[in-house]
Amino acid sequence: MPVTIRDVARAAGVSITTVSHAFNGYEDVGDETKKRVLQVAKDLNYRPSRVARSLVLQQTQSVGLLISDFNANPGSNHFLFDVLAGIHNRLAELGYDVTLLSTTTARQQLISYIDFCTERRLEGVIVMGMRMDDPYMQEVADASLVSVGIDLPILSRHCGYVMTDNVGGAKQGVKHLLSKNHRRIGFVNGHLHAVVSIDRLRGYEDALQDEGIAVDPELIVHSDFLVEGGEKATAALLERRPDVTAIFYASDLMALGGMRHLQKAGRRIPEDVAVVGYDNVDVGQWVVPALTTVGQKRYEMGTSAAEMLVGMLQRKEEPRACVLQAEMVIRQSS
Amino acid sequence: MPVTIRDVARAAGVSITTVSHAFNGYEDVGDETKKRVLQVAKDLNYRPSRVARSLVLQQTQSVGLLISDFNANPGSNHFLFDVLAGIHNRLAELGYDVTLLSTTTARQQLISYIDFCTERRLEGVIVMGMRMDDPYMQEVADASLVSVGIDLPILSRHCGYVMTDNVGGAKQGVKHLLSKNHRRIGFVNGHLHAVVSIDRLRGYEDALQDEGIAVDPELIVHSDFLVEGGEKATAALLERRPDVTAIFYASDLMALGGMRHLQKAGRRIPEDVAVVGYDNVDVGQWVVPALTTVGQKRYEMGTSAAEMLVGMLQRKEEPRACVLQAEMVIRQSS
DNA sequence: CTGTTAGCGCATTCAA
DNA sequence: TTGAATGCGCTAACAG
Numbered sequence: 285m286p287v288t289i290r291d292v293a294r295a296a297g298v299s300i301t302t303v304s305h306a307f308n309g310y311e312d313v314g315d316e317t318k319k320r321v322l323q324v325a326k327d328l329n330y331r332p333s334r335v336a337r338s339l340v341l342q343q344t345q346s347v348g349l350l351i352s353d354f355n356a357n358p359g360s361n362h363f364l365f366d367v368l369a370g371i372h373n374r375l376a377e378l379g380y381d382v383t384l385l386s387t388t389t390a391r392q393q394l395i396s397y398i399d400f401c402t403e404r405r406l407e408g409v410i411v412m413g414m415r416m417d418d419p420y421m422q423e424v425a426d427a428s429l430v431s432v433g434i435d436l437p438i439l440s441r442h443c444g445y446v447m448t449d450n451v452g453g454a455k456q457g458v459k460h461l462l463s464k465n466h467r468r469i470g471f472v473n474g475h476l477h478a479v480v481s482i483d484r485l486r487g488y489e490d491a492l493q494d495e496g497i498a499v500d501p502e503l504i505v506h507s508d509f510l511v512e513g514g515e516k517a518t519a520a521l522l523e524r525r526p527d528v529t530a531i532f533y534a535s536d537l538m539a540l541g542g543m544r545h546l547q548k549a550g551r552r553i554p555e556d557v558a559v560v561g562y563d564n565v566d567v568g569q570w571v572v573p574a575l576t577t578v579g580q581k582r583y584e585m586g587t588s589a590a591e592m593l594v595g596m597l598q599r600k601e602e603p604r605a606c607v608l609q610a611e612m613v614i615r616q617s618s
Numbered sequence: 619m620p621v622t623i624r625d626v627a628r629a630a631g632v633s634i635t636t637v638s639h640a641f642n643g644y645e646d647v648g649d650e651t652k653k654r655v656l657q658v659a660k661d662l663n664y665r666p667s668r669v670a671r672s673l674v675l676q677q678t679q680s681v682g683l684l685i686s687d688f689n690a691n692p693g694s695n696h697f698l699f700d701v702l703a704g705i706h707n708r709l710a711e712l713g714y715d716v717t718l719l720s721t722t723t724a725r726q727q728l729i730s731y732i733d734f735c736t737e738r739r740l741e742g743v744i745v746m747g748m749r750m751d752d753p754y755m756q757e758v759a760d761a762s763l764v765s766v767g768i769d770l771p772i773l774s775r776h777c778g779y780v781m782t783d784n785v786g787g788a789k790q791g792v793k794h795l796l797s798k799n800h801r802r803i804g805f806v807n808g809h810l811h812a813v814v815s816i817d818r819l820r821g822y823e824d825a826l827q828d829e830g831i832a833v834d835p836e837l838i839v840h841s842d843f844l845v846e847g848g849e850k851a852t853a854a855l856l857e858r859r860p861d862v863t864a865i866f867y868a869s870d871l872m873a874l875g876g877m878r879h880l881q882k883a884g885r886r887i888p889e890d891v892a893v894v895g896y897d898n899v900d901v902g903q904w905v906v907p908a909l910t911t912v913g914q915k916r917y918e919m920g921t922s923a924a925e926m927l928v929g930m931l932q933r934k935e936e937p938r939a940c941v942l943q944a945e946m947v948i949r950q951s952s
Numbered sequence: 953c954t955g956t957t958a959g960c961g962c963a964t965t966c967a968a
Numbered sequence: 969t970t971g972a973a974t975g976c977g978c979t980a981a982c983a984g
Binding site for chain 2: 286331332333334335336338339344346349354361362364365366368369372373376377381382383384386388389399402403404405511537540541544566567570571572
């Protein structure tokens, strides 16, 4: 029931070809005619149908945004939302629509996400919030669908990714502490079956070694990225090595837990023990003392992913690994 | 280049009608034929094109999700993301696709969001993150496009909304304090040109009056919803009325600021002063003492909006105001 | 039960 | 410079 190209043609007294040409920037339409057509179109409130256009052009100019399980990532919502904003804004600028997609609904509809994309003729997909051990992971890697992963280090012929340099990020965090003359720096890491934990450990070690400081295994303790875990880990660390003057945490949540314990234990922050976290969660700026941390450029991860995808789509660029630098946020806890 | 219905028909040795019927659950296809067709389709990896389907059916089965300015809502991202998850999941269950949309990109493309929706033949829109004074507001209200607002109390012939009962929410919060035998309860409200502030004030007053307690203007102070503001407001309140035994805040951030001040001032929470916030932000559960608060059912707001929209679309239901109950989250600060 | 035909709204040859 | 005709992949009358 919306007005079609035919309505406009009729009302303007021309053929549909002319209307089409007038709208699509062809040079072969008389100035007079063109003006009249455009005016009539406006009067009639005509809007060309993207679906008809997609059908004949055989391209939809739209991509999917696969957000794994929406609720499987408690605490990382702020992260996902910022990335989402970056993705959408850049993609919109580049002329692409984005359709939401989640594994939850795919699962319940018993159709693979590849099928979902095929049905809608989506030209590519950006995948985020997915863990490496997700069964859908394999599908993403194998599929011939052009895709870009966020924090998903998988590189294949049609599959690039964007992530943050965790080694470098951790290194920055520790170097910051070293620059404040700390020498006995504890490290509360996450569990080792997370890729980021391994990288952040590397960064911690690298930073120390760059300064000629030996890595002391007693200073390193593993936890689970969460508040309670960080609290317990800090207690354990302090018991084993009461002489630490600074602690680097692989997540802000653990750092918050750690600060809680330190304060209970009567240690002043940062005078007695300096604290640096990782993630740059919102809370960090509100606690006392405000948390120094190393964060990811979330919005920028989104725009980068968008640009990479469009590059692959339009200019047949090779998929690549885009590793963004982490950014140090220095506040009062260090 | 994807496989079409014709390819399947040819390969299965039937007409395209038969394939179409086999796929769309018609009863008039022989069991044998049907099985063969489906098998062939699977072998060929055939997926019916939604765009062709949309064109002929004159309906896209997809709706837009308008997220005002993505970055204009610092601090409310977790809120928007949860709502988004609810919207998407429910909409997917109901068979609708959701396309992202923001006023930022609309503005830069110089096209109204109505035009955007028309071009894509979107059947409806859900609007969120928009403030009442946004110029796009008018467009939403006027447009003949079926739409549902989140926290946007606008009701018109094709425009319903979902929001949380702020009067009731505040009432619950204060009643909770009353049940703990508090009688001198301070109220740190947000600025009065926000709708929610007015409602929450009503709730505060109602709760007191229900108990026969007179509202004491000295106990009410206004601030800006943020941490610093809450801190200052609390200081001012305590100075004026040092005898308060509890404070109700119109936002969690202000409550956090307030707790900071109370602790500095040597008041124990909740023994000397009990604290209740509003919003249920994530941080609340991690601070010490954990913050009692009244929150919105974010995910449910999303699912409700999705259901309302689909109801209006499929069953021509009248737009309505869906007001969800707030939910009390009782923790250690009260 | 199955096949033939027309047409959804548009872009694009090819003629005029 | 403009117009008539064809087809993108699919559904829906209608015929057989």
